[in-house]
Amino acid sequence: MKAAVWHGKRDVRVDDVPDPVVQQPDDAIVRITSSGLCGSDLHLYEVLGPFMTEGDILGHEPMGIVEEVGPQVSNLAVGDRVVMPFQISCGDCFMCKGGLQTQCETTQVRDQGMGAALYGYTKLYGAVPGAQAEYLRVPHAGYNPIKVPEGPADDRFLYLSDVLPTAWQAVEYAATPSGGTLVVLGLGPIGDMACRIALHRGLRVIGVDRVTERLARVSARGAETIDLRDLDEDLGDVVRDRTDGRGADAVIDAVGMEAHGSPVGSVAHTMVGLLPDAVAEPLMKSGGVDRLGALYSAIDVVRRGGTISLSGVYGGAADPMPLLKLFDKQVQLRMGQANVRRWVDDILPLLDDEDVLGVDSFATHRLPLTDAARAYDIFQHKEDGACKIVFTP
Numbered sequence: 001m002k003a004a005v006w007h008g009k010r011d012v013r014v015d016d017v018p019d020p021v022v023q024q025p026d027d028a029i030v031r032i033t034s035s036g037l038c039g040s041d042l043h044l045y046e047v048l049g050p051f052m053t054e055g056d057i058l059g060h061e062p063m064g065i066v067e068e069v070g071p072q073v074s075n076l077a078v079g080d081r082v083v084m085p086f087q088i089s090c091g092d093c094f095m096c097k098g099g100l101q102t103q104c105e106t107t108q109v110r111d112q113g114m115g116a117a118l119y120g121y122t123k124l125y126g127a128v129p130g131a132q133a134e135y136l137r138v139p140h141a142g143y144n145p146i147k148v149p150e151g152p153a154d155d156r157f158l159y160l161s162d163v164l165p166t167a168w169q170a171v172e173y174a175a176t177p178s179g180g181t182l183v184v185l186g187l188g189p190i191g192d193m194a195c196r197i198a199l200h201r202g203l204r205v206i207g208v209d210r211v212t213e214r215l216a217r218v219s220a221r222g223a224e225t226i227d228l229r230d231l232d233e234d235l236g237d238v239v240r241d242r243t244d245g246r247g248a249d250a251v252i253d254a255v256g257m258e259a260h261g262s263p264v265g266s267v268a269h270t271m272v273g274l275l276p277d278a279v280a281e282p283l284m285k286s287g288g289v290d291r292l293g294a295l296y297s298a299i300d301v302v303r304r305g306g307t308i309s310l311s312g313v314y315g316g317a318a319d320p321m322p323l324l325k326l327f328d329k330q331v332q333l334r335m336g337q338a339n340v341r342r343w344v345d346d347i348l349p350l351l352d353d354e355d356v357l358g359v360d361s362f363a364t365h366r367l368p369l370t371d372a373a374r375a376y377d378i379f380q381h382k383e384d385g386a387c388k389i390v391f392t393p
């Protein structure tokens with residue numbers, strides 16, 4: 001089959017690789033009809049390269065048609081239309097039963113000290129072959145695949161694999177009080193969808209980014225926006241100006257470690273200024289603080305007693321956190337990979353013909369898988385209006 005394969009930093013190619021086969025009695029093989037490209041893939045493309053191995057198949061946002069099932073899979077049949085959550089979980093352990101599927105005790109990658117295995121996401125998460133491919137092996141197939149109805153195009157359901165539950169969990173964890181203000185940092189697919197969900201719930205939403213098309217998408221749906229390129233003061237001051245001097249009740253960080261420097265740089269540097277020199281100096285030298293730019297601005301933007309909901313992925317094992325500021329502001333910090341199965345039943349009713357979240361027109365690009373190299377490139381550089389790219393294998 002054809003698959004998008006990682007060959008090195010900023011080097012993704014479409015290769016011919018062996019078709020996946022049923023290995024365990026509860027596996028299924030799914031023929032992929034749509035597969036999303038995610039901001040998380042961009043981390044692998046560059047920053048998390050050291051955790052990748054040449055030949056790894058990328059991708060974790062798939063849907064398709066069941067092609068084959070192992071002998072132990074009774075509730076899934078060949079021909080079923082399914083969406084796969086980006087994480088692999090068993091459905092049966094303490095964590096899964098508690099709605100924490102990303103911590104599944106059956107699939108936890110214990111030798112790396114990490115949570116549940118993910119498709120196409122480094123050796124830290126089990127080095128499981130990914131889903132930007134023509135076929136996918138689906139483990140624990142009695143639990144993982146979400147069966148969806150025939151009829152609407154794939155776009156209606158595809159985002160159940162990641163974007164929708166991630167944005168939903170971000171909004172849930174933000175716990176913005178009714179009548180309150182939510183700031184969403186980063187308007188890629190995750191931040192954009194978080195804005196849509198929060199607006200649907202009647203919240204006041206301020207979206208922040210530095211990409212014209214992305215700001216326009218959320219503005220068209222009723223969010224206020226702040227363009228980082230326009231700022232000549234700190235973002236926190238601008239937000240406080242708009243919120244009775246207090247700051248936002250809640251902030252979603254939908255940026256993660258791909259944060260861009262300058263406009264938030266001064267905040268980051270102030271935060272680092274609070275650290276002892278022995279910690280601060282090597283950080284300043286390695287540019288490590290710039291990676292935390294969005295998180296530091298979230299800490300600045302949130303009001304005292306407010307909540308930061310972190311869905312952006314950070315990769316540092318020992319990143320410096322301004323605990324004095326967090327503690328003094330009495331900030332609640334909630335985070336994690338989205339527990340997909342936990343939210344699916346809440347989201348499905350919104351995926352009807354009314355399409356209140358605009359999923360049918362959410363993708364900016366639908367490309368053949370053979371265009372993967374170009375797709376990664378334009379998505380990373382935010383060219384050609386690329387916000388959500390979906391592959392048709």
Ligand SMILES: NC(=O)c1ccc[n+]([C@@H]2O[C@H](COP(=O)([O-])OP(=O)(O)OC[C@H]3O[C@@H](n4cnc5c(N)ncnc54)[C@H](O)[C@@H]3O)[C@@H](O)[C@H]2O)c1
Binds near residue numbers: 039
């Ligand atoms: N928690 C989860 O389960 C989960 C799932 C999917 C994605 N993610 C993570 O969510 C994050 C967003 O994903 P995405 O697909 O939307 O990615 P993306 O890279 O397309 O979007 C990030 C956006 O942040 C903007 N940005 C950069 N620096 C900024 C700053 N300092 N302040 C405000 N905005 C800034 C960029 O211009 C970009 O539009 C990534 O870190 C991704 O890994 C987490």
Ligand SMILES: [Zn+2]
Binds near residue numbers: 039040041060163
């Ligand atoms: Zn994703």
Ligand SMILES: [Zn+2]
Binds near residue numbers: 089092093094095096
């Ligand atoms: Zn489990």
